Amino acid sequence: MDIGKDTLLWMYERMRLIRQFEERLHEDFAAGKIPGFVHLYAGEEAVAVGACANLRIDDFITSTHRGHGHCIAKGVAIREMMAEIYGKSDGACKGKGGSMHIADVDKGMLGANGIVGGGPPLACGAGLSAKSRGTDQVTLCFFGDGASNQGTTAEAQNLAGIWKLPIVFICENNRYAETTSTDYSVSGRDIAARARGFGMPSVAVDGQDVFSIYEAVREAVARARRGDGPSFIEAQTYRYFGHFEGDTIKYRTKDEEAYFRGRDCIQRFRDAVLEQGLVTEPGLAEIDARTANIIEDAAIFAQQSPLPEPETTLGDVYVSYPAAQLWPFREPALAGR
Amino acid sequence: MAARELSYREAINEALRLEMRRDPTVFLMGEDVTGASQSSDPAHLDAWGGVLGVTKGLVHEFGRERVRDTPITESAFVGAGVGAAATGMRPVVELMFIGFLGVCLDQITNQAAKMRYMFGGKAKIPLVIRTMIGAGLSAAAQHSDSMYSTFVHFPGLKVVAPATPADAKGLLAAAIRDDDPVIFCENKMLYDVKGEVPEGEYVIPLGQADVKRAGSDVTIVAISRMVQVALEAAEALAREGISAEVVDPRTLSPLDEDTLLESIRKTGRLVVVDEDNPRCSVATDIASLAATRALDYLNAPVRLVTAPHTPVPFSPALENFYVPKPDRVAEAARSTVKLAAGV
Numbered sequence: 001m002d003i004g005k006d007t008l009l010w011m012y013e014r015m016r017l018i019r020q021f022e023e024r025l026h027e028d029f030a031a032g033k034i035p036g037f038v039h040l041y042a043g044e045e046a047v048a049v050g051a052c053a054n055l056r057i058d059d060f061i062t063s064t065h066r067g068h069g070h071c072i073a074k075g076v077a078i079r080e081m082m083a084e085i086y087g088k089s090d091g092a093c094k095g096k097g098g099s100m101h102i103a104d105v106d107k108g109m110l111g112a113n114g115i116v117g118g119g120p121p122l123a124c125g126a127g128l129s130a131k132s133r134g135t136d137q138v139t140l141c142f143f144g145d146g147a148s149n150q151g152t153t154a155e156a157q158n159l160a161g162i163w164k165l166p167i168v169f170i171c172e173n174n175r176y177a178e179t180t181s182t183d184y185s186v187s188g189r190d191i192a193a194r195a196r197g198f199g200m201p202s203v204a205v206d207g208q209d210v211f212s213i214y215e216a217v218r219e220a221v222a223r224a225r226r227g228d229g230p231s232f233i234e235a236q237t238y239r240y241f242g243h244f245e246g247d248t249i250k251y252r253t254k255d256e257e258a259y260f261r262g263r264d265c266i267q268r269f270r271d272a273v274l275e276q277g278l279v280t281e282p283g284l285a286e287i288d289a290r291t292a293n294i295i296e297d298a299a300i301f302a303q304q305s306p307l308p309e310p311e312t313t314l315g316d317v318y319v320s321y322p323a324a325q326l327w328p329f330r331e332p333a334l335a336g337r
Numbered sequence: 338m339a340a341r342e343l344s345y346r347e348a349i350n351e352a353l354r355l356e357m358r359r360d361p362t363v364f365l366m367g368e369d370v371t372g373a374s375q376s377s378d379p380a381h382l383d384a385w386g387g388v389l390g391v392t393k394g395l396v397h398e399f400g401r402e403r404v405r406d407t408p409i410t411e412s413a414f415v416g417a418g419v420g421a422a423a424t425g426m427r428p429v430v431e432l433m434f435i436g437f438l439g440v441c442l443d444q445i446t447n448q449a450a451k452m453r454y455m456f457g458g459k460a461k462i463p464l465v466i467r468t469m470i471g472a473g474l475s476a477a478a479q480h481s482d483s484m485y486s487t488f489v490h491f492p493g494l495k496v497v498a499p500a501t502p503a504d505a506k507g508l509l510a511a512a513i514r515d516d517d518p519v520i521f522c523e524n525k526m527l528y529d530v531k532g533e534v535p536e537g538e539y540v541i542p543l544g545q546a547d548v549k550r551a552g553s554d555v556t557i558v559a560i561s562r563m564v565q566v567a568l569e570a571a572e573a574l575a576r577e578g579i580s581a582e583v584v585d586p587r588t589l590s591p592l593d594e595d596t597l598l599e600s601i602r603k604t605g606r607l608v609v610v611d612e613d614n615p616r617c618s619v620a621t622d623i624a625s626l627a628a629t630r631a632l633d634y635l636n637a638p639v640r641l642v643t644a645p646h647t648p649v650p651f652s653p654a655l656e657n658f659y660v661p662k663p664d665r666v667a668e669a670a671r672s673t674v675k676l677a678a679g680v
Binding site for chain 2: 093097101114115124129156324325
């Protein structure tokens with residue numbers, strides 16, 4: 001295995017953080033502590049982590065409505081993520097974005113995205129920007145099997161292809177767009193094959209194997225950095241929870257769920273590194289304890305963070321704009337005119 | 338500042354050229370903004386320079402990287418403009434006709450407009466979308482919309498609609514330098530209109546209206562090409578002894594409420610001339626401004642002179658009926674004066 005020990009430990013830590021983060025949200029949502037729509041990434045950790053293990057901090061990613069894993073893999077602060085999902089003032093977006101819009105542009109995380117297929121055109125922009133500024137920054141564009149059917153995704157692959165943009169398109173095929181299986185929604189059934197039509201290398205890999213993802217993305221990132229253009233990777237994976245929290249999941253079988261849980265990316269990582277003697281059991285246990293503490297600390301931080309002041313609703317719309325026009329017909333008694 | 342005559346088209350071209358010289362992160366992108374990008378034959382260089390020639394010549398100075406032809410995929414290249422703006426560039430994206438908004442609405446309203454807000458202020462999107470508006474070329478319903486009201490509706494966007502060559506130059510420079518996404522609406526019927534334009538650097542701050550003609554009896558607020566229509570009406574009214582003040586908001590979001598209200602309070606009468614469709618429009622917005630903040634000053638009901646609630650028709654006979662004309666504006670203004678006089 002051609003992966004340094006630091007990277008291996010980082011991968012394990014990030015996958016554990018994502019899993020524990022999502023399991024914590026699953027519990028806290030059920031307990032009524034979290035507002036809104038929450039889409040959990042548990043089960044797919046290997047994709048975000050194996051992919052982002054190849055990135056530098058100045059590289060970019062675009063993400064999806066199921067974006068917590070991408071954020072954690074790209075290094076967005078976990079306390080601020082948790083506080084954001086709780087709708088609190090210390091959140092990554094001051095409580096204005098929530099689960100579906102966590103972003104940290106300084107860390108190259110260009111935003112989760114509530115629109116299926118919203119991200120690929122943005123990824124083209126980040127790629128074009130890097131090319132125009134003469135840097136070798138790479139952009140990973142995460143999207144799902146649902147977005148693979150959106151026109152924006154096809155358009156973005158075309159644009160990236162003709163302009164040789166430094167982008168890696170990563171389709172997280174978790175088999176279901178909401179309740180609807182790719183068996184129903186994907187004509188031709190082969191998502192990776194579509195990308196070849198745009199003239200870029202494309203492979204389908206086991207998305208529950210972090211090493212397979214890492215290797216495939218490593219090659220694609222190197223190609224992008226060399227200026228040889230975009231690549232496409234279909235990561236075949238599975239989400240453990242429903243489309244969103246509250247989903248009763250009446251569209252897949254227990255057998256299917258058990259099959260994929262039996263191929264769990266974290267368990268397979270443990271088995272592989274222990275068998276090869278790359279990391280010790282106590283080494284992994286130490287990480288488990290540390291990540292558990294980080295998540296517990298983040299949950300406490302989120303719960304203790306104050307709610308945002310209502311008037312902050314009116315901030316951050318523009319860089320500059322007349323304040324009174326952010327609510328032109330507001331009742332005068334409230335507007336303080 | 339020295340000035341000379343330029344067309345509206347030339348003024349826009351000059352603003353683009355000067356801003357691209359000034360800032361290497363500014364670049365243009367759109368369908369055939371230069372043309373024939375597949376060809377290395379010098380005879381094909383700058384085959385179009387924009388469908389109506391507005392960006393003509395820029396490729397010779399800045400090259401195809403900065404005057405970048407796109408495939409006809411509005412969602413992809415408008416979205417690419419948003420992504421590039423979020424990561425350090427200042428893209429000027431050309432959406433050929435404003436009706437093509439329908440193809441790429443998500444990238445404008447859900448991505449460009451909301452990103453800064455959703456991210457808690459941690460992103461800025463210094464993007465300009467240049468787009469053509471207006472009826473008059475028998476281009477029919479999908480190539481003749483005005484539609485700026487649609488963009489004004491969305492928080493996070495700024496909207497500019499210049500009526501003169503000088504305003505086009507100064508406002509485009511300001512739009513490019515602005516750190517928020519700006520929709521810059523160019524009226525295709527104005528491209529050949531000439532006017533004095535200051536040489537060199539010339540920037541008009543966004544959000545400032547301009548009184549195009551001073552008057553005392555009635556305020557006529559007019560947008561884009563309708564400024565010309567309003568000025569013609571004002572000339573006719575003057576011959577009847579009615580003094581009309583023509584106010585051009587120039588920027589539609591933010592709106593220079595103070596200048597509009599000052600004029601309305603002075604004259605006590607308001608006519609709004611708007612080529613856009615009338616429901617939930619800039620025209621109704623300005624009327625509501627008068628109703629909520631200047632009602633005590635009004636001596637007559639507000640009159641709106643707008644296009645009908647129909648798509649733009651094709652036949653010149655129909656299109657001519659659709660677009661507001663000076664006689665309609667003059668009649669509306671006259672009625673407010675007569676009503677006030679109790680005639």
